[in-house]
Amino acid sequence: MTLTTPQKADLRQRYLEVDTANVADILDELGYTDYGLSSAFWPIRETQNKLAGWAYTVRGQMTPYPGTGDPAKMEAVAGLQPGDISVWSGGHAEGVCFFGELIARGMQHRGCAGSLIDGGIRDIEWIARMNFPVFTRYRTPVQSIGRWQVNAWQVPVYLPGATTARVTVRPGDFILADFDGAIVIPFELVEDVLERAEALTVKERSIREDLDKGLTLPEVLAKYGHV
Template sequence: MSDKAPLDAAGREAIRQRYLAVDTSNVADVLDALGLPDQGLAPSFGPYPAHVDRLAGWAYTIRGQMTPFPLGGDAEKMKACQGVSPGEVTVWSGDGEGICYFGELIAIGMKERGCVGALVDGGIRDISWIGEQKFPVFARYRTPVQSIGRWKVNACQVPVLMRGATARHVEVKPGDFILADEDGAIVIPADLVEKVLVEAERLTATEVLIRKELSQGLSLAEALAKYGHV
């Protein structure tokens, strides 16, 4: 167990902002080097709307399952969403297919609590309206079909499984870090968040130098000889 004191709110936000400046590809390379090759999420996860900003934040997990129930709302979903804190990304997991896990109104409520986006192993709707809220969402699909009467939240802030890229599932625990951009989404374990960030920033700085020198006439072969594989 780490002897480091827990980060305060300012420290957590500082790390989140730094992650917004690195790419998932560099984070994936760092995780590979650390012996964690299966942290990437399935290629079907994508941004909604398509022009959404990248997603970065601390995981707040929500789990549900297909459960027929009377219309009238999902009290457990509302309760779960009320626990979200600033700087967190809601991570939605469950067996729902063809239905949305949430739409515009829940997104507004989460944003009011300081939530910085959502990662959804399922569907969303009200995409254009969520986009107007500038609330980044990465999900597997979109659908007009609501979850009420079909899919119900059964837990929050527990480890959840999300569909993976190189493994069937990726486990996400509360407090892990989520990063998503044009290349996809990836999960950084909580105890490695700072270590991975520092190395990803180093790779990013190296890539900036390589691009600059390539633009000034350095050949690719010369760049690889000088900087090695990046």
């Protein structure tokens, strides 16, 4: 399946109108039961927008190296396209930051729609002011230079999962995250899952309206079935 740039933009906007909970339910129905990500991922601010977009993967690892920067990191993020989510696989890094305000600002100017980071970030106050959605695993002021280095990008990566130790994220898969958590939608399922999630969203809206009108929960479940 090949999608045009306008098609990808339309799908992304529609995903912003559905919740991760409904997407998770649809993936379960389709037999894709292990695509939720670990609850260790958290949004950097309480009023943050949803994170939704196409996975652009960046992989790195803890390794000592000389120098004052990581040229591979700059080369990696140069390929981001509008609507992409930069997905950082940290190689189980602990205690160091490999994402901060300046790199976030540069990615935002390229049209990047947010970041999902299996590792640490800093400059949180400044990133929060940018209206740039970020879900991360921890915070730290300690920089990555000389400690952690990018070793590949736009390759399949592992992220920690909710119901399994690792979830594979491929370039072009779809990432959706909100206050319930984060989930991966395989590229080949993006359209089918979205249509089903939209239908479920409409159904739930009707259920809320009926409950607000005074119907009991058993009456609503008899009318609509389990949701």
